[in-house]
Amino acid sequence: MTxxxxxxxxxxxxxxxxxxxxxxxxxxxxxxxxxxxHSDRSDGCLTPEEVCRRYKAxxxxxxxxxxxxxGAFDYPITDTTPFRDNRFTTLLGAELHSGAMENGELWHIVxxxxxxxxxxxxxxxxxxxxxxxxxxxxxARARAAGAFVAVAHPQxxxxxxxxxxxxxAAHAVEIYNxxxxxxxxxxxxxSVADLLLSEGRKxxxxxxxxxxxxxxxxxxxWVMVKAEGNTPELILEALxxxxxxxxxxxxxxxxxxxxxxVTVRSSAVVSVIVQGHGSAARAFHGHSLTEAQVPTARxxxxxxxxxxxxxxxxxxxxxxxxxx
Numbered sequence: 614m615t616x617x618x619x620x621x622x623x624x625x626x627x628x629x630x631x632x633x634x635x636x637x638x639x640x641x642x643x644x645x646x647x648x649x650x651h652s653d654r655s656d657g658c659l660t661p662e663e664v665c666r667r668y669k670a671x672x673x674x675x676x677x678x679x680x681x682x683x684g685a686f687d688y689p690i691t692d693t694t695p696f697r698d699n700r701f702t703t704l705l706g707a708e709l710h711s712g713a714m715e716n717g718e719l720w721h722i723v724x725x726x727x728x729x730x731x732x733x734x735x736x737x738x739x740x741x742x743x744x745x746x747x748x749x750x751x752x753a754r755a756r757a758a759g760a761f762v763a764v765a766h767p768q769x770x771x772x773x774x775x776x777x778x779x780x781x782a783a784h785a786v787e788i789y790n791x792x793x794x795x796x797x798x799x800x801x802x803x804s805v806a807d808l809l810l811s812e813g814r815k816x817x818x819x820x821x822x823x824x825x826x827x828x829x830x831x832x833x834x835w836v837m838v839k840a841e842g843n844t845p846e847l848i849l850e851a852l853x854x855x856x857x858x859x860x861x862x863x864x865x866x867x868x869x870x871x872x873x874x875v876t877v878r879s880s881a882v883v884s885v886i887v888q889g890h891g892s893a894a895r896a897f898h899g900h901s902l903t904e905a906q907v908p909t910a911r912x913x914x915x916x917x918x919x920x921x922x923x924x925x926x927x928x929x930x931x932x933x934x935x936x937x
Contacts (some may be wrong), residue, residue: 615684616900621855623635624916628931632869632937633869634868634932635841636856636932637866637867637868639841639851639854639856639867640703641847643834643837644674644839644840644843645673645674645838646673646674646749646836647725647834648675648725648761648819648821649678649708649765649788649821649822649824649851650677650678650824651678651824652664652678652691653677653822653834654680655680655681655686655689655708655867656681656690656825658733658825659702661691661692662695664702664824665678665693667826668703672702672704673702673835674843675838676703676704677703677704677706677726678691678703678705679702679725680707680708683710684736684737684738685737688707689707690707692729693705699716700842700843702843702845702848706726708721708765709721709734709736711734711747711750712728712736712741712745712747712749712751714770714771714772717741718741719740719769719879721765722762722764722783723762723764723765724752724755724763725761725849726845726849726852727755727758727760728888729757731758731832734751745777746800749779749781750782750783752780753781755782757782759924761784761853762782762783762784762785763783763787764780764786764787764892765787765790765823766790766793766799766800766802766823767805768793768799769788769790769797769799774805778812779867785818786802786809786817786819787802787814787819787820788802788806788859789801789802789817789821789836789931790820790834791823791831791832791861792801792824792831793823793828795830795831796828796832800804800834802816807888808841810890810919811890811891811916813916815936817855817857817934818931818932820859820861822834824898827924833861834859834860834861835859836860837860837864837865838852838854838857839851855933858932859930860899861877861882861929862920862926862930863880863929864879864930865877865922865932866878871909873907873908873909874908874909875878875887875918876904879902879903879922880903881903882924882925883898883899883900883901883923883924883925884923885905885921885922886907886920886923887911887923888913888918889911889919890912890916892912895908895911914935916937917935918934919931919933919935
């Protein structure tokens with residue numbers, strides 16, 4: 614089967630009307646990473662060095678320390694470059710705050726791959742103040758500076774769809790935030806993400822920890838990024854291309870789409886679910902499933918689909934959207 618030269622939105626198209634998510638066809642290998650973490654440079658309880666040590670010890674290949682970029686913490690973009698080595702790397706980043714959402718609370722926007730000299734906003738603390746940039750404005754500024762930008766924890770924030778829609782610079786939405794799940798059972802971002810997808814927004818989906826190490830908020834959600842090397846530059850480029858999937862543990866090993874079915878290969882799971890526009894969804898259930906075929910007839914009017922797999926312990930993994 615010959616793969617056509619064009620690749621858009623994380624998808625390879627083929628002459629035989631197959632579609633493959635590029636995360637499973639791109640050259641390189643998968644690297645495990647966390648994109649949302651805090652240290653004692655803001656409101657975490659561990660030093661940056663210890664945060665990096667723990668993630669490395671747990672088998673992660675990279676992390677982004679995203680301390681809160683506010684005046685109360687002297688606007689940190691935490692320098693993690695001393696903790697890189699030949700098998701573990703870091704990306705500079707921050708959790709940006711500026712302006713108020715519709716509920717009156719401060720915006721939270723994850724920016725990974727920020728330059729160390731990213732200009733400070735007028736954000737003295739965790740409450741909005743007059744004369745701040747808006748959330749959309751600081752997100753756009755971060756993207757223009759080269760960052761991978763994500764809408765953080767929509768459910769925890771009490772975010773409306775209009776709020777999320779306004780962040781036009783976003784590459785991604787947090788579909789799962791482990792810290793929010795553990796701390797208040799508000800870790801979900803799927804509803805907001807799906808509504809934006811149905812408006813045509815070409816977004817990807819990330820799972821994160823949002824770890825502070827003050828409760829069991831760590832090692833619970835991560836991304837698996839396909840890249841040709843474990844360097845900050847290659848990981849960041851792959852994130853922007855959408856060459857990754859997100860997981861709480863299950864592995865997704867391949868997704869192929871034809872006009873009649875979606876074939877999903879994975880580690881052993883009990884459910885494979887395909888979701889699309891509106892109420893469109895189909896599930897395939899079984900025991901120790903490593904391959905499943907889900908019919909696509911239910912999705913004939915859906916411009917996008919995505920896949921969730923669930924293992925026997927209830928842990929999930931999520932693909933990025935496939936645009937049909």
